[in-house]
Amino acid sequence: xxxxxxxxxxxxxxxxxxxxxxxxxxxxxxxxxxxxxxxxxxxxxxxxxxxxxxxxxxxxxxxxxxxxxxxxxxxxxxxxxxxxxxxxxxxxxxxxxxxxxxxxxxxxxxxxxxxxxxxxxxxxxxxxxxxxxxxxxxxxxxxxxxxxxxxxxxxxxxxxxxxxxxxxxxxxxxxxxxxxxxxxxxxxxxxxxxxxxxxxxxxxxxxxxxxxxxxxxxxxxxxxxxxxxxxxxxxxxxxxxxxxxxxxxxxxxxxxxxxxxxxxxxxxxxxxxxxxxxxxxxxxxxxxxxxxxxxxxxxxxxxxxxxxxxxxxxxxxxxxxxxxxxxxxxxxxxxxxxxxxx
Numbered sequence: 001x002x003x004x005x006x007x008x009x010x011x012x013x014x015x016x017x018x019x020x021x022x023x024x025x026x027x028x029x030x031x032x033x034x035x036x037x038x039x040x041x042x043x044x045x046x047x048x049x050x051x052x053x054x055x056x057x058x059x060x061x062x063x064x065x066x067x068x069x070x071x072x073x074x075x076x077x078x079x080x081x082x083x084x085x086x087x088x089x090x091x092x093x094x095x096x097x098x099x100x101x102x103x104x105x106x107x108x109x110x111x112x113x114x115x116x117x118x119x120x121x122x123x124x125x126x127x128x129x130x131x132x133x134x135x136x137x138x139x140x141x142x143x144x145x146x147x148x149x150x151x152x153x154x155x156x157x158x159x160x161x162x163x164x165x166x167x168x169x170x171x172x173x174x175x176x177x178x179x180x181x182x183x184x185x186x187x188x189x190x191x192x193x194x195x196x197x198x199x200x201x202x203x204x205x206x207x208x209x210x211x212x213x214x215x216x217x218x219x220x221x222x223x224x225x226x227x228x229x230x231x232x233x234x235x236x237x238x239x240x241x242x243x244x245x246x247x248x249x250x251x252x253x254x255x256x257x258x259x260x261x262x263x264x265x266x267x268x269x270x271x272x273x274x275x276x277x278x279x280x281x282x283x284x285x286x287x288x289x290x291x292x293x294x295x296x297x298x299x300x301x302x303x304x305x306x307x308x309x310x311x312x313x314x315x316x317x318x319x320x321x322x323x324x325x326x327x328x329x330x331x332x333x334x335x336x337x338x339x340x341x342x
Contacts, residue, residue, distance in 0.1 A: 001019060001020055001205050004026060004030075006204060006205060006212070007029055007030055007033040007035055008033050010033075011033045011035050013221075013222050014225045014229045015035070015225060016034075016036060017037070017068050018030060018036075018037060018038070018204075019071065020038075021042070022040060022041050024060075024061075027061060027064045027066040027067065031065055031066035036066060036067070037068055038068055038070075038071050038103060039061065039067050039069070039071065041053075041058075041070055041071070043072075044072060044073060044074070045076065045088075045090065045104070046073075046076075046089070047081075047082075051096075055096055058093070058096055058098055062097065062098055067100050068100065068101075069100050069101040069102065071103050071104075071105075072086075072089050072090055072093060072102055072119075073086050073089070073090075073104040073115070073119075074105050075125070077106050077107055077108050087117050090104070090118035090119050090120075091118045094118075101153070102119050102121070103119060103120065103121040103122070103123060104119045104123065105122075105123035106125075106144065107126065107140075108143075109124050109141060109143030109145075110143040110147050112124070112144040113148070116144075116147065116148045116152065119152075120152070121154075121198075122154055123154075123200065124140050124141050124154070124155070124156055124157060125157035126159075127159035127161070127163070127202070129177070130163075130177055131172035131176070132172075133256065133257030133289075134183060134186060134187065134288060134289075135256035135260060135262075135288040136257070136258050137156075137158075137190060138187075138190035138194055138258070138286075138288050141154070141156050141194040141196055145194055145195040145196075153198070154196050154197055155196060155199065156194070156196040156199055156200070157199075157200045157202050158179075158188055158200070158202070159187070160178070160179065160184065160201040160203065160204075160211070160217065160221050161178060161211075162176055162177055162209060162214070165209040178214065178216075178217045181224070182330040182331075183330055184201075184220055184224045185227070186330035186332060188228060190286055192234075192235055192266070193264045193265060193285075193286055195266075199228065201221060201225070230275055230277070232274055232275070233270045233273055233274035233279075234268060234270055234277050234282055236270075237268030237269055237282065238268065238271070239269075240268070240281065241267070242267050243298075244265070245297070245298045246263070246265070246295065247296045248262070248293065248295060249296065250293075250294065253293045253294070253295075256288045262287060262289050262291070263285055263287050263288070263293060263295050263327060264286050264288060265285040265286070265297065267282070267284075267300050268283075273337075280336055280338050280339050281336055281339075282334055282335065282336035282337055283297075283300060283323075283335040283336060284333070285297065285325075285327070285332075285333045285334075285335070286330075286333075287327035287328070287331045292326065292327065292328050294325075294326050294327075295324070296322055296324045297322070297323050300338075302321050303321070304338070305318060307336060307338060308335070309325075309333060309334070310335065310336055310337065312333075316335070323335065
């Protein structure tokens with residue numbers, strides 16, 4: 001974000017963390033709006049990493065209550081920065097007295113195995129709309145989670161801008177557009193299924209794209225974030241393994257453009273319900289393609305005759321413990337909740 005005048009609007013829309021500079025005025029304004037800040041310290045990991053300047057920033061602001069974390073490296077894989085430099089900077093930052101998490105962002109999820117060694121939080125940014133398959137976003141998060149293991153924090157950065165404002169950064173010819181509501185929602189739930197611990201949306205204002213000038217995208221994003229907040233208990237749910245089996249009645253529907261399963265899924269356990277999301281087990285399934293697909297998956301819950309489809313005011317029958325449903329383009333289905341006492 002560029003302007004502190006936007007902080008109250010962003011907070012009112014349901015966001016709780018923004019990016020911004022490590023300055024007194026920015027942090028104080030964010031704190032007043034009830035927002036945390038992923039702070040840019042004015043130094044970045046690399047061969048020219050300025051420890052003296054970093055030490056001054058840490059001393060001045062690490063204890064500020066608005067600082068959510070420190071952003072030390074943006075896409076080092078694209079900038080060909082030696083992972084050793086990134087690890088050294090992250091390690092030094094923590095040894096120098098940082099009490100807030102150290103974060104980096106990678107573009108290629110698998111490179112988190114090299115760049116995320118010393119980081120506390122790894123972000124993955126892949127902005128595919130409309131010049132790449134949306135499935136690539138899901139795939140890169142999956143690769144990052146596999147690269148960093150189950151314990152390190154992973155954040156998915158969802159595209160919320162139009163590439164026509166940044167044509168100098170990509171080689172695709174266009175035409176370009178911002179993501180639709182269905183695409184925003186799909187990427188959000190892809191992050192949940194792939195094991196992300198948090199979500200960021202890029203961007204509100206980067207000096208070119210200004211969300212205030214794109215009310216349709218802002219309305220769609222607001223709706224998605226409102227749903228995430230209403231379902232916080234689901235998004236904080238714990239993943240549970242089950243012997244999943246799935247089939248596609250039309251075999252050609254089986255793979256997306258990234259050669260992963262067209263529909264991805266995860267079983268989540270919500271121990272303590274919150275708001276509109278009661279406790280229980282939920283099966284989340286997401287169509288990562290622009291195709292309408294019929295899908296069959298075995299139920300994690302044996303012996304049931306039907307399960308509710310969360311948020312859709314319908315139930316779906318089970319035949320031989322198998323669930324069959326039709327997914328529209330980029331559709332999200334949440335089945336459950338099924339109570340623990342079953």
